[in-house]
Amino acid sequence: MNLRKHIAFALFYFLLVALMGVLLRLFFVTPLPLNYKYILHAHSHTALLGWIYLGLTTLIFKIFLSEAQKPKLYQRIFVFTNLCIVGMLITFPIQGYALYSIIFSTLFLFASYWFAWFAIKYIPQHFKKRFSWKLIKTALWYLVISSVGPWAIGGVMATLGPGSIWYKSSIYFYLHFQYNGWFIIALLGVLFYVLEGKGIQFNTEKLKSFFLLLNVGVLFTVFLSFLWFVPPTAIYILGLAAAVAQLLAFYELYFLLKTHFSVLKTAVGKNAFFFLKIAGILMVSKLIMQLFSAFPYVADLAYQLKDFVIGYLHLVFLGIVITTMLAFLKYFKLITLPNSFLRLFLFAFASTELLIFYKAFALWLGLPFFSEYYLLIAILSCTFPVAVGVLFLKNLKNLYLTP
Template sequence: MKTAPELISQKPTASPIERQLAKPWMFWAVFFFLMASLFGLLMRYFHIGEVNFFEYKHVLHTHSHLALLGWGYLLVTGALVFTFVKDAKRLLTYKVILGISVLSTLGMMLSFPFQGYGLYSITFSSLHLITSYFFAFFFLQDLSRHKETTATRLVRFSIIWMLVSSLGLWAIGPVGALLGRLHPLYFMSVQWFLHFQLNGWFVYGFLGLLAAYLLKNGWRIPVSKKSEWILHLSLFLTYALAVSWSTPIKALFFINAAGVILQVIAYSRILDPAFIQLFQGLKFPKNWIDRMLYIGMMSLVAKALIQAALIIPDVATIAYTIRMYVIGFVHLVMLGSITFGIGAFALKNNWLATDRFSGLGWHFLALAFLASEILLLGQGTLLWAQLGFIPHFPLILFTASSLFPFGLLLIWVGLWRKPAFNETEITIENTIKTQLHKNTKTMKSTMIMTMGAALLLMASCGGGGENQGTYTPPSAEEKVKEADPKGVGEIKSVELGATVDEALAEKGKAILDLKCTACHQLNDKRLVGPGFQGVTNRRRPEWIMNMITNVDVMLDEDPTAQALLEECLTRMPNQNISKEEARHILEFMRKNDLEKTGSMDAAAQ
């Protein structure tokens, strides 16, 4: 039996049919990752300069869809197919599925930046969803032909969680139509999709591939079915934290606490033996491909440890109210565990190029990931400790993020090289092309059926134009008539000076920098939430202070706040700001309006 270093560093030669399909599959996966990174870089630029051609939320939607449904989906599905499917005819079926997936993702990439959620973007995203059902149908059939192991069980459940996650997407249309987009069930539906995508579909896929790799090399992960069910239970229980984002109930924090404890137990039983067999404990490997796998596995460990800290309700609240933590956590799964973990398996099996040029790209990618994680989590911690911002933080984060597209460009260019085929491989390649030509009619039929199903889903989501899915709660008209310009809360009257109180404004700026600028700018440009410029000319001071101190009630009862929520589709977190602090923030907003618009307090007159 080979030693651990020998086994982990070896790269099996891919079969001709596998290589024939792997190259375009990974080519498109990396391409969409590159595009996602460019849109992500554009999002970073919104914090340091003016962007006149795109809206932030449209760029955000484009980035997230390309990252999840372009890079993440294609990387995981490709790795699963090439690991568990060896039949040439079946691989042709997956080639058709790849074509439709690429078409739908290209459609999302070209439509989301300009219209957000609209007719075309919903059509293409729906097409992608239906195509994923075809993939699940065929792959589960192929997986059933393998002997049952820890690897096959984890992979099977990864597919199940992918299907389960889509229930959230199907629920969005009916919930929005019947209850309105402001109802907690609407936000819960969105969080359901994201939770089971990240923590179910992607994480289980990585764990299953890890178990399959160990089994292939003569090792195993001694995990009982009981431990696997502990993992399943933890997945459902940790969804409680996502629910608490829109419905802050104390019981949800305790449910999440039970879930993260079970998750730590399950992860340790899977990852501990893997680290021992692959890396002789936590020893950092010398081979650069092994380093990528090491980063992927350590990212999963970090994810579990961070979630374990959320046992404390106050810490859990901080985790989803400080946006840097949220972004850092999502990146820990997508960029850490999935990109480097499954990416390493793709490198080891020659599905991705492994020359020095590509290796340099992967090192830039790792540097960008580590630097951005340190910045995001570090800045989030400073905000939690009320220590303010790192000097020039947006510019530094933009610079670190620019390494992502640079590294990905090197990796993508490496995939353009044509591998050398021998005569046998050329014969197989020609056979594949002939069979694909014979299946053209089948592919067209599949495309037509898939498009039809996508249109049905689009209809259920209320597709059609930029305002698709915008529903008003039944009693909204009555509420508008009874709307109080002072808002809902205990702030009934605010005394304003004729001039700005500089001392109060300075205190307000410090609080605003600490808790607000991650989502709001001081100009009129919208990031996650609307820009602050002109707010004292549009809203009464009582309304502003009630929105700051009584945010949950305002979002539930005040029509103006509900309209903003429906526009931004991001529920403002309760930052536990006192009345005194809110007054300081109001004073800074007055100063900001005076400097930028030449007037302030127009709404109070």
């Protein structure tokens, strides 16, 4: 089974996500005969469930489960998952959240349960005591926990309606456990696997402390997702305490890894390590923003000015999750990272993030706002599909045309 073909599917979804991102920017430049919300749903679902999910599950299979001698079962899970993704990709742009898109997104939840069951049941015995597997297993449980959000949406829609505070809260619950739990902790598991493979041993007590703080942070920073409707003061306090716990967890992680950066750089290569450094720097920014969001003024500001939230989510997904995943996909020889892609992707990310946050700060502080903003960000966003197109075609060429 050639897992590079599986990643080719994921990269194709990545390209579609980038193209839909440009389309979303064009809505603010010129009238389009399409529904903005429908395209937004397709964009977000394909990004999280098509590109990132497939990239992570393929990594986990290659690292931990390729020895399990269950390739046919994994292939069935992969095919079923892609049928769900394609179904969502077709139905969301046409009807938004409606019967058929809900059917495919519900089926995807079952596909994710199937993969989580498969991974936990068939993990080879010699991996079970590794800290890297402990993190991966935890991430898989967060993947399952996150699905409470989509299940809750159906009940909320049927009883309270989309205007209820519980509708948005269910979406934010899902997103929180997707990126803070499933995505980031799975990538940490891959990171520790790489270092374990280089013979590095860590202090057991420090690992326990890091793991405890990390999970306290993930479990209770979910309260930060509920501050938009001004809940009781206790919720703010719990969110703040959890944000501090998560900050301390990554502080401990830094000192766990500090003396091994040279080993990591040699292992993953110059380009991939550069991506990991960017992800590390942006993680610090993410943790600081998360900490400040626990205060009522900032929480209300983020709710009033959606560009802060959009900039934050793009920072997490594009700047932290995707850069780290690409670095590890390269390390395990599942993709090639051409220099042209690196330059174009980083330019697209940095320039659009600056503009998104500039708009947010301009609206907040009354700074000058130029009329060509939407046209400029649409033009700069075109760099994303160009970058991803280069990456996709390069890997497709290596897969099918290189002897």
